[in-house]
Structures are given as structure tokens and as C-alpha cells.
Amino acid sequence: MPGNLPPETASFVGRERELGLLHGLLRGQRLVTLTGVGGVGKSRLALRAAANARPHRRDGVWWVELSPLRDPELLTATVAHALGLAHQSPRPLDEELCAWMADKELLLVLDTCEHLVAACRHLVGELLQSAPGLTVLITSREPVGSSGEKVVEVSPLPCDGPDSDALALFRARALAATPQAAAAFADPEGAAVALEVCRRLDGIPLALELAGARMRLWTLEQMAQRLGVRFDLLSDTTAARLPRHQTMRTAIGWSHELCEPVERLLWARLSVFTGDFDVAAARAVCSGGPLPAGRVERVLSGLVAKSVVRITRERGAGARYRMLDTIREYGQDWLAELGEVRTLADRHAHWYAALSQAAERGWLGPGQVDWYRRMTAEHAQLRTALEHLIGSDPAAALETAGALWFFWFSCGHVHEGRGFVERALSAAPPTGAAYTQGLWALGLTALVQGDLETARRVGEECARAAAALADPEPELRAAYLLAVAVLMPGDPVRALALAGPRARAGHGGRTSGPGWLLCRLATAYALCDLGRFEEAMHEAGGLREACAELGERWLRAYADYVLAVAALGLGHHGEAARHVRAMLSGKRLLGDRFGIALGLDLLAAAVAAMGDGELAARLLGTGHAWWRTVGRPQMGSPSLTALRDEGERQARAAIGDEAYENAFLGGASAPTG
Template identity: 85%
Template structure:
């Protein structure tokens, strides 16, 4: 009926009866650590002790000093593993404090669907967990992070939080660690080692610069000039591709003498960092400086196509953007990342992005480039809307997930600059909000755009429908029903058959979930069975087919439900669509169970779970585990049924209300429990149930 998918690689295959990850698998989502890490042995030892003794540790220091790298190296240590995982939340792209809790929840795998405040759900979910949470780059959200961290630590005694920020959170229990620059003194200093490593990475010819003591002394002087700040050393090391060590020392000395007085109001380390970035900026070619400034509108990482679309113009033609971008990457102004598996992507460190944004402001281009950014991502969402229920479904999910930070930034801008475009963009993301674990965020954005935009037209109808889907998943059936009725009226006025089908699905499910299968069938059935000119690939028709199958199962009309599900599955197979196809398998399993064929039911639900595992659909996995438990209990395997029910319980906790409060789903789950208890007894049932819950990724 609905679903969420959020891909995590540490899932086992529930279709094989294994409800959790492989034994010993590390839970978490730590980013890939860069290849080299220099020094910091004392700090790492200190952090190792603190993270085992204190519950809140904050790494503070100037931008570019290496707080994030130190944090990542510290928590990657196997000694910091926790039973419920080590989870990393990058807050640098986040600009709206209202999305802080949603960002944390999604990062740790909580795709809550309830209508309760998300911070309450997050606290409840963490209450019995033992995990390590890293909040990286918090300085622009200090007050909000302070509040959330305080709530979480109070609710979850097994939680440890590591924060990186340019300033403390000022919590009562906070243990502060001032991350200082790398030591610069001596021929074996950490600063010199990092400078040497980055120079050699830029060009093998740099090896000669460190071959004798006299030249090593020159390199050490460069490190002292840069105050041992890692980012400054990396920027300088990248310049060794073009300069000798002596040229480097001379030019950086001249640059610092010119600017030291101009930056006197800044603290020394801030002054050094700002001056180093300014020096790197001056050494860029004019087109590189222009691209640097324009790239500052991106939050998070981006691909070449986006950079070309947003940053081209004037003296920088689109055909040259990629080459100029490569030049900035060679100078360490932008970083190359392929972590998301979606082709080459780039990102800019906050300190460097802030400098570029100052220049963009000086150029008077902030508004025009920000507009380009927002409209590029709005167009991407429109393209995704055409492919959500087709063969590119998983690829679109991955691409939109990779662009999540950019989508937020674009929507925030359009809400003020172009509310109609914001309305279209938010409505086009319906599948992402509804099926990909962003229900709270989607509802918030949709409510905002509907207040801001004119209440007419197809885009408004689409946004109302999308809002109805989010309320549906949150269990707010009264609101979902009201929105379904509104969509139906508007679609009739628009004379749009596809919108009428979508509205019928929303309206039908909003009455089906509380238990009115007769009315649901009356709303969706006639539309699902109509030919619609042979267009059986229309999303609205597929959704009505799904609602009809569910309603028939609830009414005990299992043979008819089987026919509907087979037709739906066949249509999905022809489209190459997987999300709805798996739910068709679910209906086939429910119908088989209703007709007493437990083996057939188990076969269909295993197929359904395999599809849901592929898509990471947490709601679907929770549904399927309950159903598989009922099927295997009917086959006499009470122990496996109990383990599956325990695993299902854990998965339900990640999506909010167990069984969504649905009478039919609750009855199905209870049936499996009764049969399992009858087969193996209460004591054995409880043991197996707890074992399944403990071994589940839920």
C-alpha cells in the first residue's frame, strides 16, 4: 500500500528467514576515510579514553584545523564500536534548523511515519540503544544542536555523542577538546609530514624538495608560516605542482606580509587560514576564481552536469566548466568524491565555500546564480517524477538521494523567490517523500508550499495529493481522507483522468486503513478495472489496482484479490517497476494465506521480501516479516515464526506505529503469534522473539 526505502548495506535477507545482519557485521554509516592521515596520536589516545568515559565530547577549533578528519579517525577505531552502531551525520549542508531532527533520524535509519513530533520519536527509538552518534559541523546550528543533544542524552543512557564545531554547544556535561594545529617544530614534525605528503601527491618531483636538511628547513619554515593548519598545508602542497619549494617560501612570505595587517582584527589562526585561502584565490586563473565563487551556492556535493548548468555564463562557457573544475580540484579548492556511487562528484569545504560566497557577493551574482541552482534542481525533480514508477526507479532514487542537500537548498530559495516553482518541485518529489523515508520533511515542505502558492491548477492538485500521501503514512487518516476528497473534486474540475485515479487511490486507502474495505473497494475498484484506453502503465491505475487488491483481501474475496494482484504484477513487470510489483507479491501471499495455502503464501512473501530488500523498503520489510511469520506458523515452525515476529517488531520500530494501527494488519500479526505460541509454548516463544529482535537491523 505504501512503503519506504533507505538503502543500507548491512541488511540481511529477510526472505531467507534471517531477520538481521550477518554475525559480527558493523552497524553504522561512516564515510570512507581519505587515504592518508598524519599525526594526532596524542589526540587520538585522549579521544579513545573520553569516548569511553564521557557521553558528550565536542571537538572545537578554527575552520580547516582538521576536526572532522580527527573525529572520523577516532570513531573508525574498532574499539569505539557499539552494539547499535556508530553513525555519522554531516550537518554542513543543512541550512534549515527545522530539518535537524529529520537529518539525524534519517542518517541512523529511523524512517518514522507517525504524526508525533519527530524529536519525541527519535528519543523513544534511542531510549534502549547503545550507539555512538557523530554530529559533524555544528557551528551554524549550535542552539538547535544543544537542544536536540540534551534531549537525546536524557532519553538514551546508552548514547554517546561526538560533536565537531567551531564553537562549543555549552551543554552542562560537555567535554571540550580544543583541536590545535599540527606541531611545526623539528625535522619530523606532523605539519612537515602532512605538507610533504600533499606535495608528493601533487607531483613526484616534489621529492627533491625534501631530500636534504637545508631544503627541509625551508619546508619547515613554510609550515610555521601556515601555523600548522592542515587545510593551509594541503592548499600549499597542491601548489608544488607548479613551484619549487624556494618559490613557495618566497611567495607565501610576501603574501602574508601584505595581508597580515588587513586581518589584524581576526584571531591569529583565523587570520592565517583566511590569508592562506586568499593567497590560493589570487593564484587561481580568472576563470577558476569565477567558478570558485559560483560553486559557493552548492551545499553538499554536486556533479559536473549541475556545475555546468549553474555556473556557466559570461566569460565562462559551459564547454569549459569541467576543465576549470578540474583545475580547482588540482589546487585542492574542491574535493573529488565518488562515495555515493553515482559518478564523479565534488564538494567544497565550508571554509573555502564561505570565501567563495564573499566573492560572489562582490561580483553581484548571488541572486542570479542561486536562481539557476534552484531551477536546475527543480527541473531534475520534474524529470524524476516521470520515472518514479518505471525501469529507472532505483536509479532515480539513488540520484535524488545523492542530491538531497541541494534539493533542500533549492526548495528553501524557491519558497521565497518563486512559490509556484516551489509548489511544482515539492509535488514532483511525491515518491521521495512517500516511499523513501522522508515523510516528516515532505509534509513540512508541502504544507509550506501550499500556503505560499496560488490554490489552483494541476501543480496545486499534485501537491495536495502528495501531502495526502504523507499524512496517510503518518496515520492521520482524517486529514488524508479530507485531502483525498479535495483532490477528487479538483481533478474532476481539471478533467484530468490520471489525477482522478491518483485521488481515488488516496481516498480509498484513507478509509481502508481504519477498516472500511467496502467503501475503499467502491472508490478504487471501478477505476482499477476500467481500461483507460489501454494505458495500464499510468501510475494512478497501478495504485488503484493495488488498493483494490488490498480491499478484496480485507473482505475475504481472495480469488478476486489474486486476479487483481496478478494483473498488477504483470503490468509492473512489463514496466520494469519493482516497488509496486513487490506489493503485488504481498497481496498474492495474503490471498494464499486466506485460502489456507501456507506454502504458497510463504513463497510469495519471500519474493516480496527479496524485492523490498533490494529497495531497502523498511515498511515493506516490516509488513512482509509479519506475513511470513503467519505463513511459517501455519506450516508448524513456531520457533522461526517467533524469530520473524521479533525481527518484524524491530523493523516496525524504525517506521513508527506498529502495523500502522490497521485492524487487518494487527489481526494478521496476532494470528501468527497465537499459532507460534501454540506450537512451541510461551517460554520458547519469548526466547525466540527476543532473539529475532536482537539480531535485526530494525
């Protein structure tokens, strides 16, 4: 079943009435918004309701977490990426998303929208108008205000007796903190005290979880007494009870007071992170003063034990942590009180800038797959860092955006990358190595989008800037950019002159550097376009060997692709199929949707040439589905289009039009996630 629902991180308690209501609403309403105070459990309820709805959605249930997003301009890109759309087209992204979703039957969940209400209202309106099979479920502290929106207010858990949901949740979290709490809850007097704690906390799930975590230190009686004192001091004597949002803030403040001073400091400093983070980042960004780097992990473990911080991925897989929004907001207030907001934002941004530089250095090497996974996990933090640097340190912003060329170009973030690079280029001085690298990154994004005129123009500017640096690597990178910008529209002769062996030798440089290797790729493909298949196989074979020596996978897969094209041109159809299957294996490993779409077209051509028209048709259908997630099919390239069309012609000739259409539709319905 397609979709991307995150796993539930804790047991789910109660909410039977709300789940029943949502079950009906999600089958009859197209837009449902769950509202309520922070910490009341909107996201948990939405996740469970979405999981229950999954069997009824042909095209799956898709979860988009918006909590880490701060720039409304990136909302559409965030939704598209969660759905698996790489968007490598120059068309406006909202148009691409609407077109892709038009025939889908799916449930889209937008989680935590209160800081993006206007942008969400606009996007949801467009999507619902374009896609009659779409249902949208939103969580937000306030309604979105769209036409047809059905608002469901999520109330706290009931605290009306010994079988109440609030007491069940409190008990579950207390037992998770210390199994010794079981005896206290089993005792009737203890259960009555626990129920009073639940009532004091208004049945708000997050407050109950924080209280449950304290049970490893206190008895129920101690908790009730101390909690009562805390609330009595802050309650308005004219009110019967605190408003729920104030109850939540008071409960968090109570937990804050019960932390050690060094835990409070880390709590405040961790609020600089959007989304999840790892220990290394916490240590680098949050240490200092009374919190030395060597103590950060231990203090962090203390905050996990108190339910202030949650583990989102277990230690065996490389632990990652995050704060719930309500707790993070409290930490941000304290960070402002400490006067450390700018300091921590600078540290955060420069840590991720340094990580981006390290990732670029390691990209063409044996750690490539690990870097792909690492930078994908850090996506939200990279955004936050770039946003801060563009406003505070434009030179560092440009260096970072340029260093992330591989993330934009190779990992499916072309639209977002182009936006960041353009902003960084406009804010920084138009000279030096960072500017040249930024131009190159911009040209790469335009290239993959099929905006070949911009790619050519930027490539020419990049070549001029590189020539002034007396460094062969930027010159080789510019040569590759220009070569592909003229190759795709159909000028392989010019591409060969720009990137071929003679041109590479004229620039010099490392034969294992990205510029040299990419020029070899452009050369090999240009030779294929010229029908010089033996030479193309020699060039691509040398490129593949060089990549294998480096332990690199992404570029090696493209070498396999060219080897397949050349083998097909020579009539070696089985060899072509073997090469392209190797190519697809590498592309799937790195999530390169553009490469997968290319490879499926080529594999279809190879198997069609071997006489298997049905498999070719299915592959072309699957390729069509992948191209829809990428953008412009075949990049508008005449040679790529001709290759795909020849595969279709041979498949139709082998099995007939009706069988072809049936097999094609079967392939097109295959999931692309």
C-alpha cells in the first residue's frame, strides 16, 4: 500500500469516540481540520485516524510534517517531496502538484499548520479543486478557513472516573517510567490521588505524559501535593480552573522547574533545532559555559527520561531526538531570556554549513550512500541554517548552497535548491570561488528542470568566472554544464568539443575530481548521440572503473546507463539490459527519481528489442509514472524521446495495441515510492 505514515512512537490510549467521528468524516468530507491547544494530542489522533483510513485509499495515505518548516514559500515543495515528487520541471510547482494529483484517490495529512495558515489555505484550495479523489486532514491550533472545511475540536481526555482515558494514559506513562508505580495505581486510595492529578492537569495528554515521567522520583501523594501548590499559586482566584492553554504552559513550567539547572540550559538551547537532530549536533551547538561538550549526551538523556525530549530513531540506527512544538516553544522563550537566540542560531547555521562542506567532500566516495541518508535526515536543519545565513552571513550562505549541489541535483530537491542558490547569489558579492560554485549549482538545477536556455547562459557565466580562478576543477565543472546544456537540445558535436578528451586535457586537474568525471559522462553520451558506440563504451567503461575505485555509486550508475545505450546501439540487447539493471539498482539506492525514470525507458527499449513486448509495455508504463513524479518527460531531449518512442513502437508491433495498452496501464499503476 503506497504512503508514508510514520510509526506510532508510544501506545495509543482512548479517543474511541473521536476515531469513530473521523472515520465517518473522512469518508464524506474532503477537508477536515483537527484543532485544539498545544499538547492535546491532535497529531496522535490524526495519525491513528489516517492509519485506519489507509485501506480505503487506492493511492495511499501521505503524511506531511510541517512543524519544522518556517518559509511558506517552501510549503508546496515540502508536500511534493513527501508525496515522492522530485519536481525537476521549470513549470510552477503548484501546477505540477495539481496535475500529478488530479487522478489520485488519496488522503493527505498536513500536520501542524498553525504557523502556515494562509499558505495552507491557498494550496489546499488548489489541490481540492484539481483532484476530486483527494481528502485532506489537517492538524492546527486554529482552523485554516478554507471553503468546505469541517472543524473538529480535539478535547482533553476525560477524567471522570477510575476507567477514564486520562487516568489510563497517566498510568501507562508512569509504568513506562518505573514499573514500581503499578502498586500505587492498584491501591484504591492511590488511584483516587492519580485521578486528582489528571483533573489538575485538565486531562491534557502532554501534561499527563510529563507528570508520568516524574513517577520514577515521587509517590503519587508527593506529586499531587507539589502539583497542587504549583497550580494554586498561579490560578486566578476568580476562576474555577485555569484555561487549558494556561494549564499546559503551567504543567510545562512545572516540569522545567523540576529539571536540574544544566538540563534547563540544554532545554533552552535545543529549541534552536527544527525537526529532529543527533547527539553530535546537540554537542556542537549547545555546549558552552556550565554545559561542557562532554556532558551534553548525559544531560540529553536526562531530558529524555523526563519526556522533555523524545527519541525518534533508536540508538542502534544512529539515535535522533526531537522536542514537541509546545515544549520547544517554552524553550525558545527561555533562550530569549538568556539572551542567546542569535548566538545559538549562528552556531546552528555554521554547524550545518560545515556539515554541508564535509558532505560535498565525501560525496564522490565510499560514504556516498551514508551521506545521502545523513543529509536527507538533516533536510529540515539545512533549510533552517540556510534561511539564517542568507540574512546574517551571505558569503557563508552561498558557500553552503553551492556545496549542497549534489543534494539539489542528485537527491531530488531541484526546485528548492534553485530557490536557495538564487537567493544566495543575489545576496553575496559576485566574485570568487564561492560565487563560481554557486553559479554551477544554479546551472545544474536549471539543467535537470529542462530549462536548458538558463543552463546554457549560466554555464557561460560560470566558465568566465572559473577562468579567473586559475583552478582547473571549476573550469571542468563549467565545461560539463555547458556541454550538457547543448547536448540535450541535440548538439553532440559542440558538447564533445566542450567536454571531450582534448578539452579535458586542456583544463588539467584531477582525473578523479567531480568536474573531470562529469565531463567523461557528457563525452560518452555525446558519442552515443553521434552513433560512435564503440568509443562511447570505452569512455563510459573508463568512467565506471574510476567510480568503482572511488567507491562511488551515483555517477557509476550513469556510466552503466551510457554503456547500456551504446550496447543497444550496437545491437547487443541482452548486454544493454544487464547494464541498465545495474544502473537502476544504483539509482534506487540513492533515491534518484530522474535516473530511475531514464533507466526504465531504456530497459523497456532493450527488452522490446529482444521481443518481450508485454514486459516492455509494463516498463514504459512504470517509467511514465516515474516521469510524472519528476516533471518534464525525457527532459524534452530529442534523443531521449526517440529512444523511448522506439521502445513503444517495437512493443506494439510485438503484442498489438490492445495488449500494449493493458500492460502499460498495469505498469503505470505500480507504486513509485
